[in-house]
Amino acid sequence: MSDSVTDTRYFLGIPFPEDVRKELRRFTPGRSAGIRPTAAKKLHLTLHFLGPLDRQHLATVVEEMRRFQAAAFSLTIVGAGQFPERGRARVLWAGVESSAALTELHRRTAEMLAKAMGFSAEKRRYRPHITLARCQSSVRQRELERFQQATKSLQIANIVVDSIVLFRSQPQQLSAGYAHEYERVAEVRLR
Template sequence: MHDGIRAFVGVPLPQEYQAAIGELGAWRSRLASRTTWTRPGNWHVTLRFLGELSPQKLDEVKVALGGVAFAPFSLRAGGGGMFPRRGKPRVVWIGVEEGRQELVRLADAVNRALLPLGFAEEGRPFSPHLTVCRVREARGDRWAALIDALSDREWASVPVDRFTLWRSTLTPQGAQYGVVSEYGATSV
């Protein structure tokens, strides 16, 4: 048994977005593939996955993230796609149409704050997205119909004035998230 705390940094999404992920879950019954859908209440934009942290390291992360400055901005989801772009999908996602550059800058600021604590730089460029589902086993579905449905949906523009350090506890029912700390926007 380990006493590590599984943690990540992300931007919380408002209730109207949380309700929408529940509606999108109706696609589950239309797919033959084995999928795990994001649960309402858990939907967010991940800025950085941190992995298992000791309580001491978590305290250091909390302090380091307190130094991240960013101005409030607006976010609006739009479009959709899959990772990887070709072949069998592993993740189905919704893109970010408004606030994309601001999210990239915020993720960069989070990563710079964590570098002195021994967190390595990410190996790939940050691509802001909202995970809809993870594909555990692809079974010949026509993914284009789902991607079209995601792309056709209209999303509201919502304010982003904070980011969150979350604890993620894995359970048989899926991940459960708990807020460790929140960090508000500043004038930069």
């Protein structure tokens, strides 16, 4: 697949250890009519979506990440829902409990990106979540109700956040459409 600016996207995110991803998969709906579950290896918490980057901006972001420092912290995954909240669901997600440490990391990484590439912060409030599945227009209401029932008890506490990663997302053509493959481009260890 080409690495053209038009098909490759980048985002800054928090990766989860394998045990957390496995636990999240227990709450992820299986593939069914209208639901495409997120593969366990792709489960992460997005801090900032950057979109396409040219080589110069990519190099600048990686360089700024090398200088970035922040403290490790813990977070809790709790609850689930859908986007949009009303109407036809497009995304099924697991929630992340708001914390001062996560809010601060989001703010500071936005400042880092602004310095690196003139990135401007989104106007929308940051709503931390993990995408568990994407819904197509053919999704049945009973599938959504099953998801809501299954995730009532979703809570994973004391997850140590000790790194942030710049991910590259590239679409891959499949027989039944496409999927995005994620590649780690740069990583910052939090102390």
